[in-house]
Amino acid sequence: xxxxxxxxxxxxxxxxxxxxxxxxxxxxxxxxxxxxxxxxxxxxxxxxxxxxxxxxxxxxxxxxxxxxxxxxxxxxxxxxxxxxxxxxxxxx
Amino acid sequence: xxxxxxxxxxxxxxxxxxxxxxxxxxxxxxxxxxxxxxxxxxxxxxxxxxxxxxxxxxxxxxxxxxxxxxxxxxxxxxxxxxxxxxxxxxxxxxxxxxxxxxxxxxxxxxxxxxxxxxxxxxxxxxxxxxxxxxxxxxxxxxxxxxxxxxxxxxxxxxxxxxxxxxxxxxxxxxxxxxxxxxxxxxxxxxxxxxxxxxxxxxxxxxxxxxxxxxxxxxxxxxxxxxxxxxxxxxxxxxxxxxxxxxxxxxxxxxxxxxxxxxxxxxxxxx
Numbered sequence: 001x002x003x004x005x006x007x008x009x010x011x012x013x014x015x016x017x018x019x020x021x022x023x024x025x026x027x028x029x030x031x032x033x034x035x036x037x038x039x040x041x042x043x044x045x046x047x048x049x050x051x052x053x054x055x056x057x058x059x060x061x062x063x064x065x066x067x068x069x070x071x072x073x074x075x076x077x078x079x080x081x082x083x084x085x086x087x088x089x090x091x092x
Numbered sequence: 093x094x095x096x097x098x099x100x101x102x103x104x105x106x107x108x109x110x111x112x113x114x115x116x117x118x119x120x121x122x123x124x125x126x127x128x129x130x131x132x133x134x135x136x137x138x139x140x141x142x143x144x145x146x147x148x149x150x151x152x153x154x155x156x157x158x159x160x161x162x163x164x165x166x167x168x169x170x171x172x173x174x175x176x177x178x179x180x181x182x183x184x185x186x187x188x189x190x191x192x193x194x195x196x197x198x199x200x201x202x203x204x205x206x207x208x209x210x211x212x213x214x215x216x217x218x219x220x221x222x223x224x225x226x227x228x229x230x231x232x233x234x235x236x237x238x239x240x241x242x243x244x245x246x247x248x249x250x251x252x253x254x255x256x257x258x259x260x261x262x263x264x265x266x267x268x269x270x271x272x273x274x275x276x277x278x279x280x281x282x283x284x285x286x287x288x289x290x291x292x293x294x295x296x297x298x299x300x301x302x303x304x305x306x307x308x309x310x311x312x313x314x315x316x317x318x319x320x321x322x323x324x325x326x327x328x329x330x331x332x333x334x335x336x337x338x339x340x341x342x343x344x345x346x347x348x349x350x351x352x353x354x355x356x357x358x359x360x361x362x
Contacts, residue, residue, distance in 0.1 A: 022261065028241045029259040048237050050260065057260075059237035061221035074220035081214055083118035084193035085100050089215050089222035091189040091246070092239040 009039035009068070019043050032057050036072025051075035061092055097132065097177040098194050101125050106169050107148045111162035113171060115141065115149045122147070128183075130154060131176040139176065191246060200252040201226045201234075209234065209255055226255065 012035040020043070022031055032050040045064055050057030051071045058075040060066075066074070104114035117125040123143065125131075130138045140159075141149040151171060152159045162168045186192060193215045201209040201224075210228035215238070217223070222238035236242045236255055245254040 018261065027259060028256070029261050030237070031261045048239075048258070050235070056233065056235060058216060058218070059221065059223040059235055061237055061239065063220075066220065074218050076218055083099060084197060084215070085098060085118035085120070086124070086183050087120045087193050088186050088190045089193055089196065089217055089238055091191070091243065092221045092237065 009041065011035075011038040011041055016041075016043065019047055022047055030057070030059060033071065036070065036075065038071055040066045040069050040071060042067055053077045096180040096194075098180055098183070099175055100128060100131060100178050101176045103151070103171045103174040103176065105172055106165045107145075109165045111164055111168045112144055112148050112150055113162075113168050114147055117147075125176070128178045131178055133174050133176065139174075189240075191248070195248050196224065196246075196253075198251075199246075199248070201255045202252055204254065204256055209257075212253070224255075 012033075015031075015033060015035060015038055018031050018033075022029060023043075023046075030048050030050045032052070034052045036051060036053075040062055042064075044062045045067065047062055049060045049062065049071060051060050051074060053075040054077050060071060060074045100119055101115055101117045104116055106112065107114050115125065117123075119125050126141050126143060126149070130140050132138055138154040140152045140154065142152075144150050150161065151168075152161050154160075162171065180194070183192060196212055196215050199212045201212060203209055210226040210233075212224050213227040213233065214225040215222055216225060216235075224236050224238055224243065226234040226236065228234055234255075234257060236257055241256065242258055243253055243255055247253065
């Protein structure tokens, strides 16, 4: 049995409480977090977190495909804007 | 929107001696650069390109309708760093609720009452949904998720969008961190709580304490350098919230997840 199986995913405990509170309120809100190391759990799907990247809180809309990843993976710490060209953004 | 041009790529260094050139494509699908037809440069010249390899293309300049190709490396070198543009009208219409980033950047942002908020400066998309960065005068940038709830109206033709900035909830409460609530897993990013020892600071001569050395103190970081107290030497009972020796869930932790302080209680003394 691998370490990650018996030990379970890591998540900062306060985030579970905040997620429950945000889900219960059902308001349009962003939960600002510094915990980039926390694993994205199924309880977080549908919520929007502002994940700190050392400079600003980037909005992260949690979807099912992101479960198991860490929050920090979606909030890069290096600046790269790239070029827009013909790239499109879909409104969620 | 009419008359606007969009940067689609840049010509790079020559490849070989027959006039081929490397191309940096900025399009979502790099190979789609050739599908936009003739591309214009900043000085008005018109080029078409045909792919000859991965990232390597053969360019043809249209001079008064007459195709002219660079046939040697010297002629190709003269095209290096040439920027290639296409008219905005040549881009296919996006699907419903899809917007070109080039259209969004520069739009004026207004709030629900019509008051100006600022201008869209950047559209971020790192795999977790797009978000708009709105530059404001006299304040820091505003980041909003690009959702129907936060951006209910986008009017490209009018050059503005409506933003209903969502409430911001601080996920890590300062009060929780200060009290060291292990059940909540709260932790402080600033000063450690009073009941936690200061971390030892490594120096060329071993570890030096940051905090005051307490003679005989069982958990003083200075009195017990890391080697003397590995994490495994402290069972869960000795440290509130620490991981039990039997590998079960940490004490006081809800839902069986590892809490921050529980998982790293041993490491505090390492």
